[in-house]
Amino acid sequence: MAAYILKRLVAAIPVLFGLTIIVFLIMAMIPGDTATAILGSYATPENVEKLNRDLGLDKSLPQQYLIWLGNLLQGDLGRSYSLNRPVLDEVVERFSATMILAGTSLVLCSIFGLLAGVMSAVRQFGWTDKIVTFFVLIGISTPSFWLGLLLILAFAVKLRLFPASGMFAIYGGGDLPDLIHHLVLPALTLSVVATGVIARLTRTSMLEVLRQDYIRTARAKGLAERKVIAKHAFKAALVSVIPVIGIQAGFVMGGAVYIETVFQWPGIGSMLVTAISTRDLLLVQGGVLFVAAAYVLFNLAADIVQTMLDPRLR
Amino acid sequence: MTEAAVSPAPKARATARRPDSIRLLLNNSLATGGFFILVTMALVALAAPFLPLADPDVTAPANRLMPPFSPDHFLGTDALGRDILSRIVWGTRVSLAVGLSATVIAAFFGSLIGLVAGYAAGRVDSVLMRGIDMIMAFPYILLALAIVAVLGPGLLNALYAIAVVNIPFFARSIRGITLGLSRREFVDAARLSGKSNAQILFIEVLPNVLPVIIITMSTTIGWMILETAGLSFLGLGAQPPQADLGSMLGEGRKILFTAPHVSVVPGLMILVLVMSINLFGDGVRDVLDPRLKSGVLTRPVARTTVDRKDASSGLKPRADAILDVQDLRTEFHLGGTVYKAAGGVDLHLAQGECLGVVGESGSGKSVSAMSIMGLVPSPPGRIVGGAAFLGNEDLFSASDERIRQLRGADVSHVFQDPLSTLHPLFTIGDQLTEAILAHRQVSGSEAMKIAEDLLNLVRIPNPSERLKVYPHELSGGMRQRICIAMALANDARVMIADEPTTALDVTVQAQILSLMNTLRHERDAAILFITHDFGVVSAICDRVAVMYAGKVVETGATQEILNSPAHPYTAKLIDCVPVLGEPERRLDAIEGRPPMVNNLPQGCAFADRCPKAQADCRAAPIPVTEFAEGRSVRCLHPVKEGEHV
Numbered sequence: 001m002a003a004y005i006l007k008r009l010v011a012a013i014p015v016l017f018g019l020t021i022i023v024f025l026i027m028a029m030i031p032g033d034t035a036t037a038i039l040g041s042y043a044t045p046e047n048v049e050k051l052n053r054d055l056g057l058d059k060s061l062p063q064q065y066l067i068w069l070g071n072l073l074q075g076d077l078g079r080s081y082s083l084n085r086p087v088l089d090e091v092v093e094r095f096s097a098t099m100i101l102a103g104t105s106l107v108l109c110s111i112f113g114l115l116a117g118v119m120s121a122v123r124q125f126g127w128t129d130k131i132v133t134f135f136v137l138i139g140i141s142t143p144s145f146w147l148g149l150l151l152i153l154a155f156a157v158k159l160r161l162f163p164a165s166g167m168f169a170i171y172g173g174g175d176l177p178d179l180i181h182h183l184v185l186p187a188l189t190l191s192v193v194a195t196g197v198i199a200r201l202t203r204t205s206m207l208e209v210l211r212q213d214y215i216r217t218a219r220a221k222g223l224a225e226r227k228v229i230a231k232h233a234f235k236a237a238l239v240s241v242i243p244v245i246g247i248q249a250g251f252v253m254g255g256a257v258y259i260e261t262v263f264q265w266p267g268i269g270s271m272l273v274t275a276i277s278t279r280d281l282l283l284v285q286g287g288v289l290f291v292a293a294a295y296v297l298f299n300l301a302a303d304i305v306q307t308m309l310d311p312r313l314r
Numbered sequence: 315m316t317e318a319a320v321s322p323a324p325k326a327r328a329t330a331r332r333p334d335s336i337r338l339l340l341n342n343s344l345a346t347g348g349f350f351i352l353v354t355m356a357l358v359a360l361a362a363p364f365l366p367l368a369d370p371d372v373t374a375p376a377n378r379l380m381p382p383f384s385p386d387h388f389l390g391t392d393a394l395g396r397d398i399l400s401r402i403v404w405g406t407r408v409s410l411a412v413g414l415s416a417t418v419i420a421a422f423f424g425s426l427i428g429l430v431a432g433y434a435a436g437r438v439d440s441v442l443m444r445g446i447d448m449i450m451a452f453p454y455i456l457l458a459l460a461i462v463a464v465l466g467p468g469l470l471n472a473l474y475a476i477a478v479v480n481i482p483f484f485a486r487s488i489r490g491i492t493l494g495l496s497r498r499e500f501v502d503a504a505r506l507s508g509k510s511n512a513q514i515l516f517i518e519v520l521p522n523v524l525p526v527i528i529i530t531m532s533t534t535i536g537w538m539i540l541e542t543a544g545l546s547f548l549g550l551g552a553q554p555p556q557a558d559l560g561s562m563l564g565e566g567r568k569i570l571f572t573a574p575h576v577s578v579v580p581g582l583m584i585l586v587l588v589m590s591i592n593l594f595g596d597g598v599r600d601v602l603d604p605r606l607k608s609g610v611l612t613r614p615v616a617r618t619t620v621d622r623k624d625a626s627s628g629l630k631p632r633a634d635a636i637l638d639v640q641d642l643r644t645e646f647h648l649g650g651t652v653y654k655a656a657g658g659v660d661l662h663l664a665q666g667e668c669l670g671v672v673g674e675s676g677s678g679k680s681v682s683a684m685s686i687m688g689l690v691p692s693p694p695g696r697i698v699g700g701a702a703f704l705g706n707e708d709l710f711s712a713s714d715e716r717i718r719q720l721r722g723a724d725v726s727h728v729f730q731d732p733l734s735t736l737h738p739l740f741t742i743g744d745q746l747t748e749a750i751l752a753h754r755q756v757s758g759s760e761a762m763k764i765a766e767d768l769l770n771l772v773r774i775p776n777p778s779e780r781l782k783v784y785p786h787e788l789s790g791g792m793r794q795r796i797c798i799a800m801a802l803a804n805d806a807r808v809m810i811a812d813e814p815t816t817a818l819d820v821t822v823q824a825q826i827l828s829l830m831n832t833l834r835h836e837r838d839a840a841i842l843f844i845t846h847d848f849g850v851v852s853a854i855c856d857r858v859a860v861m862y863a864g865k866v867v868e869t870g871a872t873q874e875i876l877n878s879p880a881h882p883y884t885a886k887l888i889d890c891v892p893v894l895g896e897p898e899r900r901l902d903a904i905e906g907r908p909p910m911v912n913n914l915p916q917g918c919a920f921a922d923r924c925p926k927a928q929a930d931c932r933a934a935p936i937p938v939t940e941f942a943e944g945r946s947v948r949c950l951h952p953v954k955e956g957e958h959v
């Protein structure tokens with residue numbers, strides 16, 4: 001198993017390099033004068049000249065990439081001109097906030113999605129199934145940013161149960177209970193769509209698994225139905241749901257862009273939106289690169305978990 | 315995503331199916347509902363310029379933030395005093411147009427890439443797909459953001475961004491289908507007839523791929539509308555004065571606390587729009603996806619439904635039988651058709667006896683055997699009559715918990731394919747101990763010890779090592795030994811074996827048979843042995859019951875039946891047994907096919923294939939006659955000794 005994990009980690013390295021190429025190319029495709037585009041309204045002639053030198057824009061594209069990559073590997077992602085601080089510092093700070101939000105949502109949507117999917121499959125055509133199916137439909141059709149606004153109206157404005165925005169209370173906050181208090185609404189909102197997708201898929205794979213011969217064997221052995229469902233059927237269904245949870249990690253991190261904006265969560269998503277509006281493209285580049293790399297690692301983790309569950313894949 | 319979902323039908327069939335598909339779609343009330351909401355919204359949006367609506371862009375500071383249901387402003391006004399109803403209609407128009415265009419662009423380029431990659435295969439395929447994988451390595455929305463960052467905010471740029479990130483979904487599913495199609499005969503035929511690659515691709519392949527394109531479009535369009543609305547919400551899509559539903563929501567957000575309706579209404583509109591699209595899309599997918607049509611996705615419950623009309627009508631168990639099945643009727647209800655898989659089956663088994671139940675596939679032998687412990691998948695199966703006595707206990711009126719206690723303890727099962735009947739994700743040891751622990755109060759380590767003994771019993775060398783492996787690491791014969799060990803785990807009185815050797819090769823088959831035979835003598839267990847093969851019967855069974863079209867047509871001691879079959883069908887079956895050195899005799903199957911059990915004839919079900927059939931055979935149901943001690947036959951003109959049919 002350790003050897004397998006190592007093999008997968010090594011195999012992920014080219015993918016990560018591929019990401020850097022795409023991110024680099026996207027930025028290289030900016031129409032017009034790159035330096036001015038990157039610096040935007042903050043451009044002063046000295047800054048433009050410095051950036052042109054920094055980026056080596058007089059060199060060929062592959063050379064530019066290698067220089068850029070070299071800097072990247074040394075932790076130099078350039079300097080944000082709108083914030084006037086190194087991109088890396090800003091991105092790392094923001095990234096941890098995003099991971100707290102996205103990670104919590106991912107846990108929530110996995111738990112709720114799996115539970116709802118299993119219950120709905122076990123009670124196929126029953127009321128539980130109908131209710132779950134209905135909520136799944138609502139979940140995958142609701143604009144999450146709108147749902148966030150509704151939750152703020154209901155729970156922050158009307159009921160005053162949770163704060164409407166931010167990550168910590170401005171005065172006297174900063175501890176874990178305070179964080180959780182701020183986390184509840186955004187994390188729930190962010191997990192809704194993914195919960196729907198996971199529930200739907202879990203239901204389908206449970207239904208498929210429950211028809212298998214080995215489920216009949218488990219019943220023929222005289223196992224209690226509870227055990228047949230929770231152990232035999234669920235584990236087999238989980239194997240096909242795990243990769244989808246990995247993919248949902250991408251949707252959750254992407255959806256964080258909306259939710260962070262709605263709840264003013266100080267993460268990468270809200271940073272990106274501001275950076276795009278101010279055309280701070282180095283900041284965009286750094287943010288995109290970090291989240292994309294995290295997504296690759298999430299998928300890798302999903303792969304490894306799947307292999308741990310299914311001995312046939314080893 | 316939908317790669318495996320659709321197995322494309324050749325063109326002709328697809329067109330013949332079309333009217334049927336529309337009818338099916340309309341039968342689905344949810345999909346129809348979604349469709350009508352969608353059409354209404356689209357029509358209203360299209361007709362916006364002709365409707366008596368206020369100008370969506372005229373500001374009226376005096377009328378700002380009027381609540382919904384105000385006079386003249388049904389949905390109120392926004393921060394600039396613009397009429398929200400009018401803005402919603404015009405905004406829906408923009409959102410629909412953008413979502414639709416993005417879908418068409420993504421579908422066009424994605425399908426093109428998929429078609430070319432799947433058709434060209436080889437290097438072109440791997441280069442294109444590597445590129446697609448690279449795009450998919452990015453979180454979806456993030457890539458769209460990066461594209462907007464480069465192109466600059468704006469509705470058109472948002473549209474392009476969303477289209478680009480959706481291309482992979484199309485490319486992947488279309489490629490999968492195309493890859494399969496381009497190996498099919500009709501493509502080869504077109505190639506031989508000198509058509510160019512482009513002609514083949516667009517005339518032969520494309521029409522067959524179309525359902526998949528439509529499915530993918532219908533499942534992604536809702537998504538694309540949501541995402542473009544999202545970009546507009548963030549201020550990266552539609553720029554004022556242009557407005558779509560997303561940007562209206564974004565503007566309303568700034569005054570969320572004072573005038574919630576300004577943002578609630580556009581969001582609700584997006585929800586309704588996307589939901590109707592998803593409902594309709596699900597309907598389209600269900601119709602175009604044959605897997606769902608065949609009812610594959612219903613799950614069997616823990617025990618076959620028992621629904622006896624003639625509630626156990628005074629049947630009494632035989633005194634000498636350990637298992638006694640009487641007048642068993644099991645039906646399958648599928649789409650309004652009733653299949654009488656078991657139509658009044660009588661079987662009985664004495665202590666330590668092995669009864670072979672023989673018949674072709676579809677004769678009802680497995681269904682009868684699986685009915686005993688309620689293992690017939692239900693739905694669609696149900697037991698509608700008769701009784702099964704284990705000792706004196708009628709199993710069909712026992713509680714679910716009682717059946718669970720009996721399964722694997724008093725009555726155990728061995729199934730046909732040991733690879734699919736063992737759980738692939740649990741070790742042998744886990745599955746064996748589980749069978750023990752389900753019925754005995756022993757500790758885990760004791761159970762492990764018993765499991766090891768069981769493996770010894772079924773002659774598996776090195777048992778303690780074998781307990782740690784997974785089923786796929788063992789050979790077929792080994793796996794079946796494990797299954798037998800599992801069936802012996804709790805000293806069952808009766809073992810029901812459903813074609814236990816059919817999936818194995820001949821030498822292994824013989825070993826398994828002799829093992830089962832030895833074990834049943836050692837343990838004095840009765841076996842109900844289901845098979846289609848008289849060769850197997852002669853090796854292990856004391857008595858035989860021959861089944862045809864859901865009924866037992868002949869019973870008797872194995873040797874007697876082999877020597878002098880009475881039913882013409884039995885005689886034919888025995889003729890089919892391969893003789894060593896003459897393997898081709900097996901091909902000499904019985905002419906004709908058995909009747910479908912949803913449409914059985916009035917008289918003898920075998921009449922159409924029977925060389926001895928006469929007029930009276932077709933007139934009325936054939937009764938069973940007992941013509942010798944322990945021998946009975948369901949035939950009016952049985953085969954005489956020495957006669958050849």
Ligand code: SF4
Nearest residue numbers: 918921924931949950
């Ligand atoms: S009853 Fe008639 S048709 Fe049926 S098997 Fe006997 S002889 Fe043939």
